Amino acid sequence: MFTSEFEPVYCIEGGTLQLKCTVYSETIDVHWFKGDMEIKENENIHIIWADKTHLITFKHAKVSDSGQYCIVAGKVQKQLEVTVQALFKCPLKNITKMEGLEACFECEVEKPYPGVWYKDGKELKSSSNIKINTIQESVHKLTIFQTTLEHKGKYEIKINNILSGADLDIKEIPDAIKQMSEHDRSIFLEAAKNGTAARYNIRIILVGKQRVGKTCLLRRLMNEGIEGVESTDGINIEVKKCKINLQTKEWIFTKGNESPLSEYPNDQYADCGFWDFAGQKEFYATHQTFLSRNAIYLLVVDVSEDFEMNTFKKYIDFWLDNIHCYTVNDTDESMILTNDLLNPPVIIIGTGMDKVKDTGKTKDSFEKFINELLREHPKRKHLRQLCFLSNTKPSKDKKEFQTLRSDIFERANEIPKWGDNLPTRWIFLEKEIDRLVDNEEFVISYDKAKSLASKCSFSLEEVTLELDSFLKYEHEIGNVIFSEDIKSYIILEPKWLVDVFKCFVAPFQFQNQCINMHEWSRLQSTGHLSKMLIEKLFTKIQVLNLTENKAVALEERNEENTLALQILKEKKTFALEIMEKFDIIVKPITTANNEEYYIPCMMEATEFNQILKTFRVRNKKCSRTSWFGLEFNFLPPAFFNHILVTFLKKYSLCIVGDGRLAIYRGIGIFDLEASKCHKLVVCISEYSVAMQVWQFKKGERICYHEHMKYLTYIVDLLQQKYRIKLPYQCFLKCPDGTHHEIAERIYLSDVAKTAQHYCPKHPFHTLDELRRFWFEVCIKSLRKGKIKTREQQAVLNDRPCDTYCLCIDFKCFFQIIAFDG
Structure with a gap:
């Protein structure tokens, strides 16, 4: 056939x-x-x-x-x-890359044919960031030099009508890394080239006034009993005390668990850390150190109390305002969710349900109260839900706490930092740190950290550079405390720093051992922190309270062969430096080159009238400038401290007749020149900061714009440092007025409305009279008609008194022109 x-x-x-x-x-x-x-x-x-x-x-x-x-x-x-x-000897393969790194697709064919590349069905061409080339006619490559999240998608190449495709998955750079310097970002990306992995972390912060059940709630969530609970001394932090299975959502606690929590794989389990904040106002100066935009807040209130009490409303408003600061602004995409909610998320927990007669009525009343309190304020967008329970008389199966745990896990998925992708070797170093913490080694030397980094495959040539970037990131997210300018030691467990803070910043009931000390009384009246009191307070910190015999015993086990007593001394010095870094303590500038520490937040309040008497300000030989100030929508308590301490570090404090420094609670008085005839007064009150100059020389007309400029500069700098938004408006006030009273404040945004302003002490004030100490040349220039355009303003910017006050607010500037015209 x-x-x-x-x-x-x-x-x-x-x-x-x-x-x-x-x-x-x-x-x-x-x-x-x-x-x-x-x-x-x-x-x-x-x-x-x-x-x-x-x-x-x-x-x-x-x-x-x-x-x-x-x-x-x-x-x-x-x-x-x-x-x-098959045409493709080596087809395209799926790629996962960190945002910012190079991604390269490559395939090899059996026979030389031209190819066409596509992304999500659309043809691609070479560009400044994309290179398409062929090697030896049979190897086709597509290279994206610097990837972004937009490059994520399906990539294909068509050769001789045959398609080969693969997916490009782009992992987003952690938010904390994005906020760091370009140098640190490049170090991070270099480390990411060797592989990345996801790491999940939940920070849960319990806030509210004292004695509402925060610590008991923490115990219940940790599956522990509440026997022996006492009022929280400062901030109690239960850090990484449990793990959460990402698949089953089961919470795994230390108690009764045979394996250390650090042994659980990071890609399958989330770290969960609780921060229990003290409710006493004296501790508020330390809170800002530990608050975070990447946290879940449990705002605890006792619903058995009278809702209509002013203090009840104040505490809820205070904490929601504090949390709302971390939104930065309402257009921050990382903080806004698709359903018009804002991060950080807040769950309000009403405790004391066992003390109310009608639980249903109480729940309805409280929900109505919250709705009326928050109304349309943007901070209500943080609120996720209301939860009602009893710590002392829970249900038989304690199901309400299990439900709360589930809700916390769901809220964690809304946090931008949830599931951060980190270089694999960074995660290895995190595990090494966890092991040290498990062994209660809370502070290590920088040299030991370098040794650990080398063990985790950090670049040998640049181990210090990469270690610093790693530590900055860990500091930013709250895992460790690290400062580049204090590199001798690294705090691996923030609880160690909390213990230090608790010793120095605590109400009387927590300082029984110091009540009868003369140094403690002096601290309360003058803010002075003596060396004797420092040593006494350090005895409250377990790791720093070692006898010489214990230190010698430590010395025998010290693998670095350094005297243990010397290490203890260095750690105490380090603790003081860290507190100074966070503005808890300060060495004020004085003409006598003072080297003593002060704690402004621990001072008792002094009446402003008493200070005026001390300096004889009402004497005819003293004249006072108008007040210039900033009024905030909300000012976290810690910022009172930050602002005052910043002035204490720049300006020389006056010395009062008895030799004490002129520092008071929320008030500092500074000499502006050697003759001491010009004194700058900085006063911080609720939601405002104001300054005035006392002049003890007659006939001098001085513009103090540079000090006004410094005030607004440090406020803006602090907002950047702590990544929060604190809107404010500038105001002026009569020289004889009281700085903290809102009445009779003249806001710069309103200066165009009238030429004269009523004053209870005088018939009226002209704008010139109030502004001349802070904006003198501006007013002169405006009155003479010299400034009518921005170009004319730019010419005057070289003059000492024009530069800042003309640039402070263009809106205000043009209002002044309209008024004087």
């Missing part, structure tokens, strides 16, 4: 495949089979015959066309082996 030989046929995918046979007679029918199925013509298969020759053509061969073919002529069959070789 057949007159032709049948040799195996080979072709490349996408090419034309032809199978041919000849028979000895034109009348013989030929049929083509693959397996049991006869092959029929279609758009890709064409079957023809001419005379004795029969031909089947596959226009575009597929790999699936490979196999045994059977040709039947009459009753005779012949077998033919067909092999279609």
